[in-house]
Amino acid sequence: MRICVIGAGAIGGLLAAKLADAGEDVSVIARGPHLAAISANGLKLIEGDKETIAKVKASNRIADVGEQDLIILGMKAHQVAAIVRDLPAIYGPRTSVLTAQNGIPWWYFFKHGGPHEGARLESVDPGGVIADNLPIERVIASVVYPAAEIERPGVIRHIEGYRFSLAEIDESPTERLEQIAATFTRAGFKAPVVTDIxxxxxxxxxxxxxxxxxxxxxxxxxxxxxxxxxxxxxxxxxxxxxxxxxxxxxxxxxxxxxxxxxxxxxxxxxxxxxxxxxxxxxxxxxxxxxxxxxxxxxxxxxxxxxxxxxxxxxxxxxxxxxxxxxxxxxxxx
CATH class of the missing domain: 1.10.1040.10 (N-(1-d-carboxylethyl)-l-norvaline Dehydrogenase; domain 2)
Known part of the structure; x- marks a missing residue:
């Protein structure tokens, strides 16, 4: 699977390193000393006494990585709006976009089915920039449980946990969701598909x-x-x-x-x-x-x-x- 992780910080870096180590074709979008270190030495992941160096493609430009099967938004919630208009450059006809942010997500009331269906949350999507530019049909939801940190540029240290709960926004079972969950599982994550995201x-x-x-x-x-x-x-x-x-x-x-x-x-x-x-x-x-x-x-x-x-x-x-x-x-x- 061709996977691009945008925001290769603690959680994004953990995902990128383990997915690449499992054989997936992984690209990361990074910048500054972190990008320089990854480009020169690979992306190092420390898990207890184990160290691995994942070979990933690294760039500071989203358009450089080409068409992807899965895009993982690994940055923090307040950073998503700044990159969302660049995503179409790497969309294919069936590209999925997995959100991996903390807090209430911008899509909370989309495909919700309740009295507030379609309501936008200004606190997490000011001006509706994300909702207007990221088709909801592409979005896969996640709840992120692992703890990790950037030890130094190019080096991620895993602290605890491997669970990423996954779901469609409308909480229905789909083939693409099962494929993503299977990909995460092969990489060593716990990736349950849930119906109450x-x-x-x-x-x-x-x-x-x-x-x-x-x-x-x-x-x-x-x-x-x-x-x-x-x-x-x-x-x-x-x-x-x-x-x-x-x-x-x-x-x-x-x-x-x-x-x-x-x-x-x-x-x-x-x-x-x-x-x-x-x-x-x-x-x-x-x-x-x-x-x-x-x-x-x-x-x-x-x-x-x-x-x-x-x-x-x-x-x-x-x-x-x-x-x-x-x-x-x-x-x-």
């Missing part, structure tokens, strides 16, 4: 939208947040508000709130992705992780004062970082 998105986001902003503001790990009484209480309040919004949209939460917090605590002294972004000066995913939930809350008329407050201070934190550094450094893509 939005519920699974919410389950993951339930923790992400709670712990990411708290950690970014306090510089505390998941373990610290859950063990300190005041921040644990704040996390509980935020999660109750999120649960109310999700349930108003028809989402069923399958695990109790207390179990979700216990799971976060069990991860131990782990820095959330937003805290890592603060430390390295990258743009914060405030809108995809938090602003999108607030927008959904307005749609279903559910108040979320604790989450509102977290969003306000995290947005200001992002603006402050941008001013102090002159610009926010965007991770290799």
């Amino acid at each position: 939005r519920a699974e998105l919410w389950t993951k986001l339930w923790g992400n939208a709670t712990f990411n902003p708290i950690s970014a503001l306090t510089h505390a790990t998941l373990e610290d947040i859950c063990r300190f009484r005041l921040t644990r209480t704040l996390a509980e309040e935020v999660m109750r508000e999120m649960k109310a919004i999700g349930e108003a949209l028809g989402i069923r939460f399958r695990i109790p709130l207390e179990k979700r917090i216990a799971g976060a605590e069990a991860v131990g002294p782990h820095k959330t992705s937003m805290l890592q972004d603060v430390e390295t000066g990258r743009a914060l995913e405030a809108d995809a992780l938090i602003g999108s939930v607030l927008e959904l809350g307005r749609i279903v008329d559910v108040a979320s004062p604790h989450l509102d407050s977290l969003y306000a201070v995290v947005k200001l934190l992002g603006e402050t970082l941008a001013r102090e550094k002159g610009r926010l450094v965007v991770e290799p893509a």
Whole structure:
């Protein structure tokens, strides 16, 4: 399968390296020192004591890689709009586009079948740029569970997890979905085809939208947040508000709130992705992780004062970082 990973950062790089090592024809779109290192030395993946160097084609121009069977959008949600108009250059008649972003996706209400069918979310797709330029028929949804990091340019370190839940936007079974899942499985990933992708998105986001902003503001790990009484209480309040919004949209939460917090605590002294972004000066995913939930809350008329407050201070934190550094450094893509 011809696969192009756009955004060969931590998760995109993990996908590209393992898919290439499994024999797929993989190209990556990257830039800067990351691109230079991949072009010169290949894409190195470290998994525990194992190191592999994947041979991938690397470029900073999407049009250079030619027609693809599968395009994986590996960048963060706020970066998708900037590249979406370039994708037709590598479309074939049956090219699929897999979204691998955190947070509520831009396509959430497309092929949804509910009262808000076709509604666009300004928080994650300002001006509808993505929806207008990426045909929904090409889109495959995913929920990303692995943790990885860029150790240095050209080198990805896997931390934990190999699961990517996959689904069609309308949650129907299709041949192309089964083919993509089989390709991921051959590469060593767990790739279940699910029929409740939005519920699974919410389950993951339930923790992400709670712990990411708290950690970014306090510089505390998941373990610290859950063990300190005041921040644990704040996390509980935020999660109750999120649960109310999700349930108003028809989402069923399958695990109790207390179990979700216990799971976060069990991860131990782990820095959330937003805290890592603060430390390295990258743009914060405030809108995809938090602003999108607030927008959904307005749609279903559910108040979320604790989450509102977290969003306000995290947005200001992002603006402050941008001013102090002159610009926010965007991770290799």
